[in-house]
Amino acid sequence: MKKILTIILLGLLISILLNFYYIKKFDNYDPTVSSQNQHFMIKSDPEKFWLRAHNLKAQLINGKNFFETGDEYRIPYLPSKIIYLFSLITNDKFYDQENLTIIKESYNGKFQERKIALDNKKVFFLIFQSFFYYLSLFFLYSKIRNRIDANSSLYLILFLSLEPTIMLFHSSFWSESIFFTLLIFLIALVFENKIANIRNLIIGLLLGLLFLQRSIAIYYFVILIIYYICIFKRSSLRPIFFTLLGYLMVVLFIGFHNYKRSDNFYVQPTQAKDGFYVYLVPMILSSSKKISTNEVKTILNNDLNEWIVKNDINLENESDRLIYYNYLQKKSFQIIIKNPFITFKLIFKKTLHYFVLDPLRHVHYFYKFDLRKQNSFYKTELADNMVIPRIVYSFLIYSIILIGFISVIKKKKTLCLLFFY
Structure with a gap:
């Protein structure tokens, strides 16, 4: 237990130091772009989360019912709500000279109407993300410590605590950090393999929150159903039912919100x-x-x-x-x-590109460069110099995954865990 706590606390400390580093270095406007309002950190999807959090705050203060707030369900539902709730705790503002007017969202992605507020409490939101994530790791360890051997538990927590790509996301306003955290809580509960109704209802609710945080999780319930059938066999009906019930409660909540707001019932962004x-x-x-x-x-x-x-x-x-x-x-x-063959060829080619991992891509380079410009980074000398380190890093990560995969194959009693890969 001491080793595990030391690793988790070390990861948390490094993550918090990175939180302060990135806020100090990049909580400002980017002078290299034509718009004087573009923030280094809060642009692209994070800027949309920020905008919607501001609009939610303005609409509620101006007297709207929660189910009347919002705009088209275009992007994931939850990130802007979390940012809004955090602003209530910190009593922080979203924009300079903020007032309670609604900022109209442009569907071409261009809405640089106001400047993101500087010198506020953004760092505390990042610290919250870091703390929440490492809390989930402790929760995961508490559920697996008596079910898998000590070395496997140690390596798992070590990897999840210090893996650079995951760690850097805690210093961003993307949706990945909280998504990873919710996913770890979900896996920890699922790994207990219990048929208890309330537990599986909670698993379903977590599954729904995952979908609200990132829409890619909309079909995760299929993997979970297959896992339940593999684990519980003929007794799988009850855990499947309560898990789907919890999931549907969240999904129908979204549909109801859209219906009350716009008279259109739909659940997919x-x-x-x-x-x-x-x-x-x-x-x-x-x-x-x-x-x-x-x-x-x-x-x-x-x-x-x-x-x-x-x-x-x-x-x-x-x-x-x-x-x-x-x-x-x-x-x-x-x-x-x-065009099936052309489609397959294009998707296969793009997939190969993603096989070469880059832990700095979505945080460090996203802050430092305007990646929406075609040649802003990937045609630079720095990008060329990073090719070999990226290949080495990718090889290490895939080797760890392969070792884990082979280990599961060898332990026939845990073959059902393959669904988590």
């Missing part, structure tokens, strides 16, 4: 519906038609504008936007199905 059309479809058609992606985008935009006019779609209206997103999703699937 709209960002998940047009992603293929925006990012993948142009590359597929460019390859199949042998033309540039810019030419493809021009053709797609013209066709899309014709469809909008023909179907009398008003993109200022949320109900019409939902029809629009559903059309984009349907159109994307049609193009993907018609």
